[in-house]
Amino acid sequence: MADLTLDPALTNRSDGPVIIVAAGSQETVRSSGAHSHCRGQLFGSTRGLITIGVDEGVWVVPTTHAIWVPPHRVHWARSHGPFQGFAVYVAEPDCAVLPAAPCSIRMSGLLREAMLRAARWPAGPLDARGERLAGVILDEIATSPVDALGLPLPRDARLLRIARALADDPADDRTLEDWARWAAIGARSLSRHFVAETGFTFTAWRQRARLLRALEMLADDVPVTRIALDLGYSTPSTFIDLFRRTFGATPAAYRQRFVAA
Structure with a gap:
């Protein structure tokens, strides 16, 4: 997808693709107020810096890390300076094997490249190849080291x-x-x-x-x-x-x- 803006209806329903990925850039500050959705979300930046908050704490996130927020958890985000980032929305049933609490994970090269490839997919159901790549992304989120960055x-x-x-x-x-x-x-x-x-x-x-x-x-x-x-x-x-x-x-x-x- 060309930017990080998604129809809220897509992030607030768990039918459809296992994952929905958006990636894009913005030269001005990007900010989202406190909100939640029924899909889990992994988000971070490939250039620039973002601050992400939940009830339990605040993270300032460099490009080496990403933040996982489980379904229905209220969160907010703000970028600083020119920003290039991504968001992975995971269907609620598939979040059962992912961290149960918001956390900062260390990004692997495999996770980064898999997400950026998935961001180029057209909206809609995944084919067999897409399902396999989605599985890789979920495995990487589940097994990536958690860092106390916040x-x-x-x-x-x-x-x-x-x-x-x-x-x-x-x-x-x-x-x-x-x-x-x-x-x-x-x-x-x-x-x-x-x-x-x-x-x-x-x-x-x-x-x-x-x-x-x-x-x-x-x-x-x-x-x-x-x-x-x-x-x-x-x-x-x-x-x-x-x-x-x-x-x-x-x-x-x-x-x-x-x-x-």
């Missing part, structure tokens, strides 16, 4: 209020004690429950939120120095060192992945 959100309403405020403004440098007073929770309780509900200490979670926002800003072509200062780092070199330790490349080198992919 930003998990806590369930407690007080902690969730803090997390959403920090996700909106990762540069906010209030201390844990300040946030505890703001959300009317004890500082020790905040610290303990944050680890229990997200798997991260409060400090590590906030650092992760800043780094994921940095990826978005890199994709939007924001200068590295401005990113560092806007996100509250004391110096650009502090930001660059932390980014390199986390992602294995400097911010400038990582930015090239969005362009070259």
